[in-house]
Amino acid sequence: MQNNSEIPLKEQNIVLIGFMGVGKTTIGSHLARKLYRDFVDIDQEIEQEYNMPTTEIFKTYGEKRFREIEKEHILKLCSNTRLKIISVGGGAFLQEEVKQACLASSIVFFLDLNWDSWKDRLKMLIDTRPNLQNKTLEEIEELFRSRQDIYALNHSKIDTDQLDAEEVADYIIQTLKLGWELYEPTRGLN
Ligand SMILES: Nc1ncnc2c1ncn2[C@@H]1O[C@H](COP(=O)(O)OP(=O)(O)OP(=O)(O)O)[C@@H](O)[C@H]1O
Numbered sequence: 430m431q432n433n434s435e436i437p438l439k440e441q442n443i444v445l446i447g448f449m450g451v452g453k454t455t456i457g458s459h460l461a462r463k464l465y466r467d468f469v470d471i472d473q474e475i476e477q478e479y480n481m482p483t484t485e486i487f488k489t490y491g492e493k494r495f496r497e498i499e500k501e502h503i504l505k506l507c508s509n510t511r512l513k514i515i516s517v518g519g520g521a522f523l524q525e526e527v528k529q530a531c532l533a534s535s536i537v538f539f540l541d542l543n544w545d546s547w548k549d550r551l552k553m554l555i556d557t558r559p560n561l562q563n564k565t566l567e568e569i570e571e572l573f574r575s576r577q578d579i580y581a582l583n584h585s586k587i588d589t590d591q592l593d594a595e596e597v598a599d600y601i602i603q604t605l606k607l608g609w610e611l612y613e614p615t616r617g618l619n
């Protein structure tokens with residue numbers, strides 16, 4: 430669970446990564462409530478800044494612009510904040526600089542879900558995720574599989590297949606407590 434950050438492990442931001450629809454936003458808000466921390470959802474931050482949904486931002490400004498704004502938001506949080514729960518967009522780790530900044534400053538959890546479970550969620554996601562639109566199921570599966578590489582570097586991988594969102598949040602908290610105790614058992618007490 431360790432990284433290069435000067436920030437004590439218990440105060441580092443927690444970043445949730447994974448493919449669209451694995452539950453980063455839902456689980457992140459449970460986690461924030463349970464740990465009494467602020468929750469930041471990068472997609473929602475960008476939507477608020479532009480005052481339009483992601484699908485409209487993609488149509489009006491293009492994915493490239495969206496990625497630039499996404500990077501700005503994440504880099505700022507990585508360098509200026511602590512104690513936050515951050516859900517990043519499913520494509521954020523496509524940008525190497527974003528990936529490295531998160532891994533160096535924060536505790537990064539990869540929320541994993543298998544394809545068969547994921548595809549049952551497609552109907553719920555399609556209207557609001559531009560990168561799922563105008564694709565066949567085979568193309569979406571190809572995207573799903575090709576994206577797994579970008580999530581492979583993380584501090585902890587959580588298999589979410591058999592768990593509801595709240596159970597995943599509880600599991601993350603158990604993992605964190607173990608990591609905090611193991612790596613910094615006395616920090617802050619001396
Ligand atoms: N563990 C879970 N079990 C069952 N359903 C879940 C679970 N986690 C999330 N969901 C449901 O899946 C849908 C997508 O979840 P959510 O929006 O949190 O995904 P996301 O990872 O934030 O996606 P994106 O990267 O596109 O923002 C929601 O309808 C949510 O209620």
Ligand SMILES: O=C(O)C1=C[C@@H](O)[C@@H](O)[C@H](O)C1
Pocket residue numbers: 448449472483517518519520521557558559560
């Ligand atoms: O995986 C992706 O490419 C995306 C995921 C969403 O979270 C949004 O960031 C946007 O819809 C793009």
Ligand SMILES: [Mg+2]
Pocket residue numbers: 453454455470472516
């Ligand atoms: Mg989300």
